[in-house]
Amino acid sequence: MSSERSKYDPSAIEPKWQARWEEGRTFEARRHPGRPKKYILDMFPYPSGSGLHVGHPEGYTATDIIARYSRNKGIDVLHPMGWDSFGLPAEQYAIKTGTHPAVTTGHNIATFKRQLKSLGFSYDWSRELATTDLEYVRWTQWIFLQMFRRGLAYQAEIPVNWCPELGTTLANEEVVDGKSEVGGHPVVRTPLRQWTLKITAYADRLASELEGLDWPETKKKQVDWIGRSEGAEVDFGIADRPEKIRIFTTRPDTLFGATYMVLAPEHALVESLATPAQREAVLAYRAEVAGKSDMDRTALAKKKTGVFTGSYAVHPLSGAELPIWIADFVLGGYGTGAIMSVPGHDERDFEFAREFGLPIVEVVSPDGGLHDAMTWSEAFADDGVSVRSSFLDGKKTAEAKAAMIDHLEREGLGVRKVQYKLRDWVFSRQRYWGEPIPIYFPVELAEGVVDPRHGAHTIRFDRPIALEDSELPLRLPDLEDFRPGDPAGALVKALDWRFFQKDGRWFARETNTMPQWAGSCWYYLRFLDPKNQEQIFSQQAYDAWMPVDLYVGGSEHAVLHLLYARFWHKVLYDAGVVKHPEPFIKLVHQGMILGENNEKMSKSRGNVVNPDDVVKQHGADSLRVYEMFMGPLEAVKPWQTNGVVGVRRFLDRVWNALSAAEGEGPLDDESNRLLHKTIKKVGEDIEALRLNTAISAMMILVNRLGDLDVVPVPAAKAFTMILSPFAPHLCEELWERLGEKESLAYAPWPSFDPALTVDDEVEIAVQVNGKVRSRVKLRRDATEADARAAVASDEAVLQHTRGKTEKKVIYVPGRILNFIVG
């Protein structure tokens, strides 16, 4: 053994093959007539300043394996990558340093791209796109206008978390205890004019059309989020007044049990209902509530609070007068913002009644008998039998609900109604770094003013005008100062951009921008045809690749991104732009990778692993294989640096065993069987995304082949192929050294001989009373008699059966032989 063996050197191999793939345009997606296709998509990243972390490559490696495997199986693959590049961090950096967000974004994209390329992912980079690209923004705005024209984008006064000190609105998560999370400045709930998308119009379809999709628990999360509930709206009169109070209830059967009413503090009638005696208390309470964020209103409210208005409602059926209260547990944004309170049969109403000494009446009985609800310690919210309810008496809950709604509709007192928790989507932000909303408004100039940039004027927000398609894209103006501050948005400062003249009249552009979600709602569609100047994509490109067959990304997007994207897709479906009602057939969430200390990776915890370091030390292939070997893709799992070392050793052994392959000779029978079993298992495991067990099977194989004096070339090639989706650089290099001229990217996946994947002879366990006492080798198809004969003189078995009576024998061929004795 004097000949010097070459060493596995990923730092030499990996750049070599990455360059070859790029020069050869190896992974540009092409469609071949008659071949099956797969559209394999990753959730594209936000290119942050800190670069890639090891969590990113987890999902990306999994999809890359599927993509590469699919190509080897003769499937046309579309596997693109791009950038979700609008977003707050670039803007905040701009505020701090004055660097334009576009510059920061460009740098960050370059870093991400370099890092992704260093990992050898087989993306079709010719289709790369960024949501900040002007051509991309154009079509994002175009879709917005589709919605606007269909009445799905409208303006509304919506209460938002406004922080005057920071000069911006904040997300609910950014508000703690009524103060901004950053800086601790006061936050107020204030209504602001906002663009809103009518996602509620699609609530039913968004819930019901999940049905056929191959998605995990995410489906249920979305259904819960949409929160459909069926019930009725009922009108209550007001004593001595003409108005009505409309309420929503899911329990119309309990109408006779209503003993008081509660309005949300922001309900329109509150002010007029407050009697002089109560007025002060009502207004004080309302002011107090207005200062609280949604979070505080809900999370901290253990104890019910509320104030009596002094007015009374009139029960629509009994005519009884019911006191009207206001309380913050009734939400202004849900239903009608008002409820009838049935304390006997609703937990919240019960608590409230107890808190304020209001009457509690039983109208649903668990057993049909009558009970005194005032003595109860909790509400009876289950189904039962109606009592004290006139024409409902004796009916079961479901039947009573229907009977009551029928009655209300007949009498014109109420209607059947479906409600959703899902709200319309507040779509505007007061930020700079987002897509401009392609809308403008007429401007009315004050007396004597000729230019709204320098004089008093009124913007007619009630008369929004859409840009023409030909006027798109509407660019962002350049700003010196990116600071937010104006409730109308950072863009108000760009006066020359904002105000313009047309046919001698002045107009003002919308100064709100779109949220970051916008760009990510439809990027999978632009990947189909990213360079198309005329259309959002061509029909041909659509037909070639849609729908997305596999979509992989974090479960943090289970609800919002995936719901928003589905919503846009359905709008485009209704507009005839896309042909499938749903965009993503199969969805998988990769689990988070934790730091070595089992905590979430973060700079502050000091447990961040940088993929660049791993690549430098062990190569991209080791990183890829390790991340897949850690455990099931969907599981949350901690990083173990030594685990990478173990995988590196595996790849070293592969290199040593296969790079020295020689001769055409056959493998010995046992190795050959193992090879065929492994080919079978790796293929099956990849298709089921069980990548960890595929790797362990290949480890077993290399451990065996490494024991041979020499591995014959055909076996080496087969092994190289099945490992190649996982460790593509190493395998391309081996493939070349094994005498192949072409890249293995499109070489056929090896087949296996099914006969070689099952053993003729198997070792089964021999038990006595369920305890393993011996083992015996048998033919796979051995009968029970064969098995018994084989162990008839087995001393270990006899030891436990001798002198005892055989009661029963269980024989499962290929598995077990169990003697039950006593």
Next chain:
RNA sequence: GCCGAAGUGGCGGAAUCGGCAGACGCGGCGGAUUCAAAAUCCGUUGCCCGCGAGGGCGUGAGGGUUCGAUUCCCUCCUUCGGCACCA
């Protein structure tokens, strides 16, 4: 509080139409190689008792079904994720 997922060696994890628990990897121990070390290779490694042969115990806890349960059923505990007064 509600919903969902999951609890298996020192660690990551395998194995569920009920049939040999702990594959594979890490770590540990012992050995080979080396002047020595690193790297590599070989052996060994769930726990307890035993010199040994061997035996017992073991998949979060407790029950149940079964010849047989990590796998099915019931009760409970813990961890993680999501939701959070939605009438």
